[in-house]
Amino acid sequence: MCPEISSESSIARVVPAVPFLVVAPDGHAHLVGSRCTDCGAIMPGRRIACAACGTRGRLESIQLAESGRLCSYTVVHRSFPGVTTPFVAAIVNLDGGGTLKGTLTDVTPDPRSLPYDMPVEIVYRDSGQKAADGSAFLSYYFVPSRRGHKND
Amino acid sequence: MTDVYIVGIDMIPFGRYPSRTVPELGAEAAWLALDDAGLGIRDMQALYCGNLMEAHLMVGQRILREMGLTGVSVTNVANACATGATAFREGLIAVKSGLYDVVLAVGVEQMGRGLLGGSGRSDGFVEEGALGSNTMPAMFAQIGVEHARKYGTTFEQFAKVAVKNHHHSTMNPKAMSQRETTLREVMEAEMISWPNTKLMCSINVDGAAAAVIASERAARRLGLMARAVRVRASEMTSGPYTPKEFAIPDFNEVTRNCTRLAYEHAGIGPDALDLVELHDCFATAELVHYENLGLCNEGEAGPMIDAGETTLGGRIPVNMSGGLLSKGHPLGATGIANLYEVATHLRGAAGARQVVGARMGLTHVVGGSFGRGSACVVHVLERV
Secondary structure, eight states: OOOSOOOHHHHTTEEESSTTEEEOTTSOEEEEEEEETTTOOEEESOOSBOTTTOOBSOEEEEEOOSEEEEEEEEEEOSOSTTOOSOEEEEEEEETTSOEEEEEEOSSOSSGGGOOTTOEEEEEEEEEEEEOTTSOEEEEEEEEEOSSOOTTO | OOOEEEEEEEEOOOBOOTTSOHHHHHHHHHHHHHHHHTOOGGGOSEEEEEOSTTTTSOHHHHHHHHHOOOOOEEEEEOBTBTHHHHHHHHHHHHHHTTSOSEEEEEEEEOOOSSOOOOOOOTTOOOOTTTSSOOOHHHHHHHHHHHHHHHHOOOHHHHHHHHHHHHHHHTTOTTSSOOOOOOHHHHHHSOEEETTEEGGGBOOOOBEEEEEEEEEHHHHHHTTOGGGOEEEEEEEEEEOOOOTTTTTSOOHHHHHHHHHHHHHHHHTOOGGGOSEEEOOOSBHHHHHHHHHHTTSSOTTOHHHHHHTTTTSTTSSSOBOTTOHHHHTOOOHHHHHHHHHHHHHHHHTTOOGGGOOTTOOEEEEEEEEEETTTEEEEEEEEEEEO
8 A cells, every 4th residue: 555645755755663664666565574384473574583483484474464453452641741642552453464553543532432343454654753864754553444344 | 399488578668769779778678578587688698689770780789788798699680570579589499499598589669750661762763652552551451451342341340450459558558559549539530541540550659678588498497487488389481472472462371371380380279379469550450360360260350350359358359468559569679579468468467458367379470561572470378
């Protein structure tokens, strides 16, 4: 999916906020993961050994799914100084494996509007933060699924 | 291998001591524990010191500068919220192995105020709010919400944990806060991270606790068996792999693994316990640990707190000290302070909060953080 950043020129000045977020030269962003060909575990990022079984050198690079379900969350009302609250911190089980933490956005930060297991998608957005060289930090966010969910 | 005993144990009242230093607080707790045993610093063959915030500053050696530079082996340990319990366990292992007869374990911490959790990134990116939350209340809130998702646990049930522990604390003169709260007051307090309100979060305080650990031979030689407390099990685990590992530490699995080993090595089950001090860093945590420690069946933690089973006088009193929610949570001291609480009950010396006839108790600490991992220590103590 393309980052939701408008101009061509800005794409060249994007820095991923996490190591497993990759922005291709054409501006397409995706999340890379590793799958252990021995035990099947799926982990974010590129790795030397499998965190689940310890096997070395048997990890294949994969693209993590961009859809999943809300496993758990909290509405953060008090955070570190300078951080805007409230926001929803979420744990999402990705379709096809892997679990990520992140911010669930485009929702009302109220438990009554956050059903357990709600389908979510991953989007890539300018975090609004800039690196020392002026580049924009691009991050991933969870949003409520706009397509409905394949299991629904 | 020898049985190992606690022959002296104590803690300073937890509170805020801005004019004191970490070594001063540690030494004060150590002297209390030595006095409890009737021993002196020159009797200690080694020191095991737990501290987190000054982990690179040789806290154990600095404690000996206060107490007497006896030149013995000093081991400084840091292990998140399991720091104090890890130091105690290292001392216990050394005695059990026969290397030493009598050693001292000290846990000590001076805390700032405010939220714990995040540390800055070198590239300047602020993760908080952009990649969820790294605060401790948020982490344990998400663990509670997951329990609610699975079992329908309610905000009110989580809040009842705080009401209970605050009630217990009114009987503990060493607790930072000794104030009764109502359910309504707890639920209406400032929301920190749903469903944990401010009164459902542990208090950041300064504190120190210490224990004198002895082999059976030494305890008998020194005439200390009458007040000795036997360590029936001492287990430690780190977070095992779970599919959620890279999103959030799994405090359930690490605790379950540790507890299983502790019951196995103690040769008992949870039914044999008379009291438990568990890691209630947040109210949500206490409920999930009822199940992790086998105090109730899966999904029954909510009904268990509703029925008052973990209140003084209930089936299995939990956190008689007031827990971290009221006693306070000086990270490095916590894991020895909870041993002090259980040992005090086993000695029949807990005053108004005494669990009558207590013979066997369990202590539990678990710590960790996002992107790092977790550590759990469980001890089973028995009246001699």
